Amino acid sequence: MSATVKTPQRAVYPFTAIVGQEEMKLALILNVIDPRIGGVMIMGDRGTGKSTTIRALADLLPDIEVVADDPFNSHPSDPEMMSDDVKALVSAGKKPALAKKKVPMVDLPLGATEDRVCGTIDIEKALSEGVKAFEPGLLAKANRGILYVDEVNLLDDHLVDVLLDSAASGWNTVEREGISIRHPARFVLVGSGNPEEGELRPQLLDRFGMHAEIRTVRDPHLRVQIVEERTSFDRNPQIFLEDHQAQQTALQEKIVAAQHALNNVKLDRDLRVNISQVCSDLNVDGLRGDIVTNRAAKALAAFEGRAEATADDIKRVITLCLRHRLRKDPLESIDSGYKVQKAFNQVFGLSEDDEGDTAQNNSAIPSMAGAARV
Incomplete structure (x- = not known):
């Protein structure tokens, strides 16, 4: 079935229009094809298009099928990517309602707390009503998508550890006062930063699958081309997106075909x-x-x-x-x-x-x- 690229409600700069930075683009594409690679750490100068490229890739990817109204983007047929509630529903022989949505792209703010990232359990409700009242966090939202941490080298080491553990295991477990809840959390973890602002500890850096280094473009002709293309996009995003539609579709189909062929x-x-x-x-x-x-x-x-x-x-x-x-x-x-x-x-x-x-x-x-x- 042919993949399609839908025009987003809010214009996102197309991935195929990004000039240069091939190392970063290759690393991101390979992680989308095989998320088990373990994510990408992108280190480089400020203003080199790190955030733009990551958002562009998420927008390029085809819609995914999820269980409707499920906060964890549960997969409708893969038990390893289902929440416990959906798994119980399927085990009982019931067929959950399905929906299609864009691949989630979640930005992790620097000031985020562990509760905001992992989710929280309402202990009072759990004790008084005997139910596991869980408020999902950013890891739940990022399941089957991309979790992007800008300035990851400034993030608290404990939070980086939590992110890397979830990315490696594919599950997030929240435990409070003897109550434990877990949910699928399979995502491509992308961290970016400027080496001038500090390095990650080697133990944490080693946990990222790939490490891309990017530098500011020095060629004046390329710099002018980048400025001109960005100006064209800002002036009329719709026309700019239409000009790159065929390239976007071709690249999307290539990524989807690679995902299907990977195991062979x-x-x-x-x-x-x-x-x-x-x-x-x-x-x-x-x-x-x-x-x-x-x-x-x-x-x-x-x-x-x-x-x-x-x-x-x-x-x-x-x-x-x-x-x-x-x-x-x-x-x-x-x-x-x-x-x-x-x-x-x-x-x-x-x-x-x-x-x-x-x-x-x-x-x-x-x-x-x-x-x-x-």
């Missing part, structure tokens, strides 16, 4: 061994780096319509997956992305000349989608 994509064992060898040579702690790189490479192959991931797919994603997992030496000035690519080239037997190909290989969106404008 293969990755040769020798390539998996090489991925782990790179992680070992770089002294990456734990196995998250290995797992995420495997998943990202397969997601990229699915996005390009291939049934098997290649060494080139690994090369294009491995820096995104590993650069934030390297142990930092305060006296070392070598870029972590360069170190990852160098280790990759050594393990995969590529020449030194290939080390400069990272930027070109990461510019994957135009060639894959035929949509992004650079």
Whole structure:
């Protein structure tokens, strides 16, 4: 069934009109194809389109089918994405009413409390009436969508831990005074920040699947193009959206096809061994780096319509997956992305000349989608 892009009530800048920042766009698309990658941390200069790009991606995605009037966006057929009430209803043989809605895009404000994020239990009502009175939080609203935390490096570490735990497990559990309630909370976690304002602790940074670095565009011609396109959008959003409708639809259909094909994509064992060898040579702690790189490479192959991931797919994603997992030496000035690519080239037997190909290989969106404008 052909995917369609509906014109939003409030105009959102189209994803395919965003100039440059290919590393960020690729990381976001791969996480939408396979949310198990574990989210994206986007670090870069102010005013580089981080928020615009994330909102544009959420708007690009097709509507999802949910159980009507369910606060958790429960999936109508997948038990792993149903709330307990919906699961009980389905188990009883009843068919819940269904509805379609846009993929939720939830902004987490910096000043949010744990109750606002996780939800609260009305203890008094629970004790007096014997019912589990639960007020859902932002994690419930974000289920099956995107949860965006701007300036995540300024967020309380405890809250970041809560978000990462929910994103990893797919469930949010709230416990108060011996009463426990849980609900599905599967979302793509996207954090952004400016490194000048502080870094995340390594233990938390490691929990993000991918780490994209973006910089202000220096080419004056590209800067002028960005300003002109933004001006055109602000002047007449409807015409601007119509001009990009075909590109938006093509990219949306490509993402949907990749989601359906993902489980059938293969990755040769020798390539998996090489991925782990790179992680070992770089002294990456734990196995998250290995797992995420495997998943990202397969997601990229699915996005390009291939049934098997290649060494080139690994090369294009491995820096995104590993650069934030390297142990930092305060006296070392070598870029972590360069170190990852160098280790990759050594393990995969590529020449030194290939080390400069990272930027070109990461510019994957135009060639894959035929949509992004650079």
